[in-house]
Amino acid sequence: MDTPHPPDTQQRWTSSAGLEGRDAPGARPGRYAPELDDDRIHDRLDEGEGLARVLGWFSIGLGVAQTLAPDTLTRLVGAVPTETTRNTMRAVGAREIITGIGILANPDPSEWVKARIAGDAMDLSLLGRSLGNGERDRTAGAMVAVLGAAALDLNAARRLGSSSRAREVQTPRDPIRGIRVHKSMTIRRPVDEVYAFWRDFENLPRFMRHLETVEVLDGKRSRWKAKAPAGLSVSWEAVITEERPNELIAWRSAKGATVENAGVVWFRPAPGDRGTEIHVRLHYDPPGGRLTSTLALLFREEPGQQVKDDLRAFKQMMEVGEVVVSDATVSRGPHPGRPPGGEEEQS
Amino acid sequence: MKATCWMGTRDIEIRDVPDPRILNHRDAIVRVTSTAICGSDLHLYNGFIPGLEHGDILGHEFMGEVVDVGPEVKNLKKGDRVVVPFPIACGACWQCEHGLYAACENSNPNAWVAEKMWGRSPAGIFGYSHVLGGFAGGQAEYARVPFADVGPLKIDDDLTDDQVLFLSDIFPTGYMGAEMANIQPGDTVAVWGCGPVGQFAIASAYMLGAERVIAIDRFPYRLEMARDKAGADVINYEETDVLDALEEMTGGRGPDACIDAVGMEGHGHGFQYAYDRAKQAVRAETGRPIALREAILSCRSGGTVSVIGVYGGFLDKFPMGAVLNRGLTIRAGQCHVHRYMKPLLERIRNGDIDPSFVITHHMDLEDAAAGYEIFNEKHEHCEKVVLRA
Ligand SMILES: NC(=O)c1ccc[n+]([C@@H]2O[C@H](COP(=O)([O-])OP(=O)(O)OC[C@H]3O[C@@H](n4cnc5c(N)ncnc54)[C@H](O)[C@@H]3O)[C@@H](O)[C@H]2O)c1
Ligand SMILES: [Zn+2]
Ligand SMILES: [Zn+2]
Numbered sequence: 001m002d003t004p005h006p007p008d009t010q011q012r013w014t015s016s017a018g019l020e021g022r023d024a025p026g027a028r029p030g031r032y033a034p035e036l037d038d039d040r041i042h043d044r045l046d047e048g049e050g051l052a053r054v055l056g057w058f059s060i061g062l063g064v065a066q067t068l069a070p071d072t073l074t075r076l077v078g079a080v081p082t083e084t085t086r087n088t089m090r091a092v093g094a095r096e097i098i099t100g101i102g103i104l105a106n107p108d109p110s111e112w113v114k115a116r117i118a119g120d121a122m123d124l125s126l127l128g129r130s131l132g133n134g135e136r137d138r139t140a141g142a143m144v145a146v147l148g149a150a151a152l153d154l155n156a157a158r159r160l161g162s163s164s165r166a167r168e169v170q171t172p173r174d175p176i177r178g179i180r181v182h183k184s185m186t187i188r189r190p191v192d193e194v195y196a197f198w199r200d201f202e203n204l205p206r207f208m209r210h211l212e213t214v215e216v217l218d219g220k221r222s223r224w225k226a227k228a229p230a231g232l233s234v235s236w237e238a239v240i241t242e243e244r245p246n247e248l249i250a251w252r253s254a255k256g257a258t259v260e261n262a263g264v265v266w267f268r269p270a271p272g273d274r275g276t277e278i279h280v281r282l283h284y285d286p287p288g289g290r291l292t293s294t295l296a297l298l299f300r301e302e303p304g305q306q307v308k309d310d311l312r313a314f315k316q317m318m319e320v321g322e323v324v325v326s327d328a329t330v331s332r333g334p335h336p337g338r339p340p341g342g343e344e345e346q347s
Numbered sequence: 348m349k350a351t352c353w354m355g356t357r358d359i360e361i362r363d364v365p366d367p368r369i370l371n372h373r374d375a376i377v378r379v380t381s382t383a384i385c386g387s388d389l390h391l392y393n394g395f396i397p398g399l400e401h402g403d404i405l406g407h408e409f410m411g412e413v414v415d416v417g418p419e420v421k422n423l424k425k426g427d428r429v430v431v432p433f434p435i436a437c438g439a440c441w442q443c444e445h446g447l448y449a450a451c452e453n454s455n456p457n458a459w460v461a462e463k464m465w466g467r468s469p470a471g472i473f474g475y476s477h478v479l480g481g482f483a484g485g486q487a488e489y490a491r492v493p494f495a496d497v498g499p500l501k502i503d504d505d506l507t508d509d510q511v512l513f514l515s516d517i518f519p520t521g522y523m524g525a526e527m528a529n530i531q532p533g534d535t536v537a538v539w540g541c542g543p544v545g546q547f548a549i550a551s552a553y554m555l556g557a558e559r560v561i562a563i564d565r566f567p568y569r570l571e572m573a574r575d576k577a578g579a580d581v582i583n584y585e586e587t588d589v590l591d592a593l594e595e596m597t598g599g600r601g602p603d604a605c606i607d608a609v610g611m612e613g614h615g616h617g618f619q620y621a622y623d624r625a626k627q628a629v630r631a632e633t634g635r636p637i638a639l640r641e642a643i644l645s646c647r648s649g650g651t652v653s654v655i656g657v658y659g660g661f662l663d664k665f666p667m668g669a670v671l672n673r674g675l676t677i678r679a680g681q682c683h684v685h686r687y688m689k690p691l692l693e694r695i696r697n698g699d700i701d702p703s704f705v706i707t708h709h710m711d712l713e714d715a716a717a718g719y720e721i722f723n724e725k726h727e728h729c730e731k732v733v734l735r736a
Contacts, residue, residue, distance in 0.1 A: 067629055083356045083394060084401070090630040091397060188441050274441055309459055316453050319439045321419070324493065325370050326471065328403075328481025329456040 060101065066093025178260075178285030181304045185311040188275035189318045195246045195267045197318060198278075207313035207323055210306065221254070234258050260285045278314075280307055349736075350404045350487035351715040356394035357723070359716040364404065367483060367491035372419035375495030377429060379736040381508035382409035382486045382712070384722050385516060386542050386610065387657050391476070392719050395611055395633065396659055398460065398478035406486025407433035407473040408515045410508060411736070413499075420495045429499035431492055432684035433516045435471040435482065438497035442470075449681035454494065455480045464660070469681060486715055488736050500688040509703035509733065510695055513547070517731075518702050519687035521547025521608070522554075524655035527678035528604035530555045535597050537561045537645065538579070539638035540608035541569035543705045543731045544655060548606045549577040550700055557604075561596060563589055563638075565614065568728040576704045584615075593645045603650045605642035610656025613637030619664075626663060633660030643669050643677075654679035708732040 070089035071081040187194050197203055201222050205211040212233060215223040225235040236257035242250040252262035261284035270277045284303075313323045352362045367376055385408050390396050410430040413423050423429065435455075436448035443451050451470035455461060458468035460478050471493075474484015483491065492499060502511050521544050528536060536552040538545050541564035552560045562579035564570050570581040582592045593602060611634030614620070619637070626632035642652050643666050652675055670677060694700055707730040710718045718732040 084399075087394060087397070087630065094630050186441075188439065188444075305459060312458060316437075320373070320437045320453050320494075322371055324437070324453055324456055324471075326456050326481040326493075327367065327370070327483050327491070328400075328477060330370060 060097055063093040063096030063098075066090065066096060178283065179303050181282045181307045182280070183304060183307045183311055184277060184279040185308075185315050186270050186274055186277050187315045187318050191246050191267050191269050191276045194276040194278065194318060198265065198267075198314070199243075199245075199249060203317075207317045208310045209313070210310075236261070278311065280311065282307060348488035349712060351406060351484070351712070351734075352401075353391060353399055353403045353405055354401055357392055357720075359392065359405075359719045361713055361715055362402070364402075364483075364487070367489050369415060369417045370491065371493055372417045373494050373496050374417040375413050375420055375423055375429075375492045375499065376415040377409070377411040377431060377485075377490050377492055377499070378414045379409050379411040379485055379488060379490055379712075380428075381411070381512050382406050382734050382736060383512060383515075383517075384408075384486070384715070384718055384732045384734070386544055387475070387516075388719070389723050390611060390657060390659070392723055393612065395627070396476050396478075397464075398476040400477065403474070403476070403481075404483040404487055405474040406484035406490075407475055408512065408517070409473075409485030409490060410502075410512050410515060411490075413495075414489070416495060422496050423499065423501070428502045430502060430511050430514045430688070431473075431485065431490070432498045432500070432514075432519075432688060433472055433475075434469075434681060434684055435473065435480065435493050436497055436685055437494050443497070446683055446686045448683040448685040450683075457481055472681070486712065486734060488712070498685060500692065502692075504696070506695065507703070509706055510701060511692065512733065513543075513702040513705070514684075514688050514691055514695075516682065516684060517543045517705075518547050518691055518700075519684045520544050520655055520682040521549075522551040522687055522691060523680070523682045524548040524606045524608060524653050525551035525555050525557075527651070527653040527655075527680070528552065528555075528606055529651045529676070530557050530604055532556050533558045534603040535559045535561065535600075536604045536606065537563065537593055537602035537642070538573075538606045538608055539563045539642055540610075540656060541566070541573040541581075542608065545569075545606075545608035546573060546577050546705050546730075547702070548608050548655065549573055549579045552604075552606070553578060554694070554699065561593065561602065566725055569725075569730060572705070572730060589641050590645050597647075601645050601647040601650065603647050605646045605650070605652045607639045607642050607652070607654045607656045609638035611635060611658045613639070613656075623663065632663045634658045634662050636662045636665065640664065640666055643675065646673075646675055648673040649675070651676045651678065653677075655682070657681075705731040706733050710734055712736045 066089045070086045070093070201214040201216055204214050210226045212225045212227060213223075214225075217223060217237070220240045222238050222240075223235060224238055225233055228234045236259055237254040238251045238261075239254050240249060240251050241262075242248065246267060248264055248266045250262075250264040253260050261282065263280065263282035265281075266277075266279040268277050268279075269275075282303075316323050348364060348366050349361050350364045352360050352364070354360045369376065384406075387407070388405055391399055391405060410428070413425055413427040413429060415425065416423055432448070434449040434451065436443050436451035437453040438444075440452040442448070449470050452468075455468045455471040457471075457477055457480055461468035464478060469479070471480030471482055473482050473490065474486065475482075482493070500514060524538075524544070525536070525548055530536060530552060534557050536557045536559070538548050538552070538560060541549075541562050545562065545564070549560045549562055560577075560579045561582060562570065562573035562577070563582045563584055564573070565583055565585045567583065570583055573579040574581050580596070582589055582596075613623075613635045615623075615635075615637040620635070623632065623635040623637065627635055636658065638656065639652075639654060639658075639662070642654075646652050652670075654677065669675065695702065707728060708718065708721065710732060712734045715734055718734060721727055721729045722732050
């Protein structure tokens with residue numbers, strides 16, 4: 001991206017696909033009705049929907065099994081059946097059935113496939129938990145199976161997503177492929193205050209969970225260092241490509257970044273004196289592409305979720321002065337919400 | 348310290364756990380002197396609320412003495428005696444500024460989980476699952492209270508713990524139930540459930556001008572309390588058909604306002620009850636809205652149904668047709684306790700009400716497991732258990 005423009009003046013963000021533009025800041029109603037051209041429908045049937053249909057039936061089958069035989073499935077994934085696993089399995093099963101029906105019945109299955117992905121992430125984290133006390137081998141096997149399903153889901157979602165946004169992704173002016181995230185949050189402080197806090201990039205690690213440091217090199221350039229899965233860290237240099245005080249900041253990674261990324265953050269007054277709306281749009285291409293993002297799922301770091309969580313933490317910074325925690329969210333080991341006998345404390 | 352831990356469905360243990368500490372600048376640590384078991388805790392006890400983990404500390408109704416404060420808490424000091432409201436609220440967000448404390452936007456550190464279930468996240472709540480924040484509860488010797496400069500109400504005078512403890516939840520909840528019912532002079536109000544919450548809803552309905560309150564339950568001792576202490580006419584749904592009785596008692600109009608103080612574990616008879624239990628058992632429905640259905644069906648056309656009984660997920664056979672075609676208003680919510688604490692403390696001081704009338708059991712914290720069982724099973728004519736820490 002060379003020069004970002006606010007969404008209402010820039011074609012690329014808003015008008016190329018109806019679905020895409022719907023939540024664009026500054027969106028004018030009426031302009032974003034999905035344009036159903038034949039190409040797009042055709043693409044979708046070809047690329048994603050067959051796979052989505054398979055997933056739909058897979059969901060229903062799995063869901064029925066989880067609901068009717070929760071203990072068997074719990075043992076299958078290597079955990080010991082208890083009241084909790086039984087309840088969880090059934091809850092997960094009900095969700096599977098619902099998403100399955102959704103995928104099969106919905107004219108735009110991409111939303112439901114996303115629900116499946118969220119579901120997979122949930123299953124993975126449950127499995128992660130059972131690793132603690134279950135039989136490692138079987139759990140690991142189950143992880144691989146769910147991981148397979150997750151990869152399949154991710155694949156279908158991307159195909160569905162990219163076909164409904166096909167032209168946009170292929171715009172030559174926007175060469176970054178990979179993951180795109182749009183999130184927004186309303187913060188009950190005036191725009192100038194919110195903007196100023198954010199523009200001081202060295203503030204960002206105070207609330208962005210994955211960011212270790214940001215070092216400002218000069219007016220335009222900064223060096224970012226973030227935690228990556230498996231205890232690694234990545235760093236890159238970012239260049240501000242456009243900046244309008246109290247309105248927007250756009251950046252992209254300098255050439256040669258391991259994680260190629262670009263994004264825009266818009267700030268606008270929220271209606272009815274509700275403070276400031278902040279809209280983040282982020283594109284990035286993780287090294288290893290899909291594999292990494294599937295791995296990221298394993299760590300419950302679905303990219304959109306991570307950005308949303310960071311925005312929420314930012315809101316807390318601005319509204320109450322710090323990020324709010326509970327014992328259970330800061331401690332792994334013994335804490336008032338958990339009797340002794342666990343691992344060391346995390347932070 | 349000792350704390351009441353959830354170890355599984357209907358499995359409560361008093362365990363030794365680490366003392367809480369200050370984690371945020373606006374925290375306080377409270378040494379708990381009195382804490383109560385709530386009908387909402389029974390939903391946890393019976394395993395109907397998702398997101399609870401083994402070892403979680405329960406309890407959201409508590410009061411005590413401030414023993415430590417974070418650097419940003421200016422209004423409290425060590426030694427202050429406080430009652431703590433059950434929702435955790437920041438006091439600064441849009442919801443808080445509009446008095447909607449139980450919908451605080453900043454107090455649930457696990458908001459993302461709640462969003463997956465409910466679309467958006469409400470406030471965090473003490474001891475009420477990881478979906479609502481993973482905060483350790485107050486049925487313990489000590490509790491960490493976030494946003495201590497917003498929530499806790501200081502009690503300076505010599506009112507006893509028993510008189511003020513319920514400002515933490517059930518008195519404000521019953522009051523809000525009556526307030527949401529939009530009571531006008533001359534109104535007849537029906538209240539489903541004569542648990543502690545129902546008792547306060549009845550009493551509050553009279554405070555807000557109801558002409559007559561009709562209370563519904565099946566336990567004679569609870570109905571007696573509703574009649575003798577709170578002043579209601581009563582219907583025992585095991586002896587009488589509720590819809591017929593209400594029809595008869597209101598000259599065919601139906602109650603002007605109906606309050607559901609039962610929630611997701613509604614009890615009943617016949618096929619519908621069996622159906623709801625079965626669906627709930629396989630988690631195909633998360634609540635048994637038996638009282639709620641009746642409240643909707645019996646309410647006067649154009650009247651209000653106020654829901655303070657807790658529901659967690661999805662309901663079946665919800666009579667939306669009655670709601671729409673007869674123009675009913677439904678209001679619901681976890682109680683915005685902060686909003687009611689001071690005015691209701693005034694009412695207690697004035698002698699308008701002494702909330703301790705619902706207490707039937709005082710027990711030691713050590714005996715919490717027995718307390719849960721007795722309250723859940725309605726043994727020993729149990730209405731409300733207060734634990735002394
Ligand atoms: N909204 C809030 O902020 C809030 C706060 C506290 C409690 N609550 C909820 O209020 C509800 C009641 O709490 P409680 O402490 O009084 O609990 P409780 O268990 O003591 O009382 C519930 C009563 O409902 C009765 N009941 C069951 N099925 C019924 C039916 N079909 N018709 C009429 N009565 C029926 C039971 O016999 C019992 O007496 C619970 O759901 C609790 O979670 C909500
Ligand atoms: Zn309660
Ligand atoms: Zn708030």
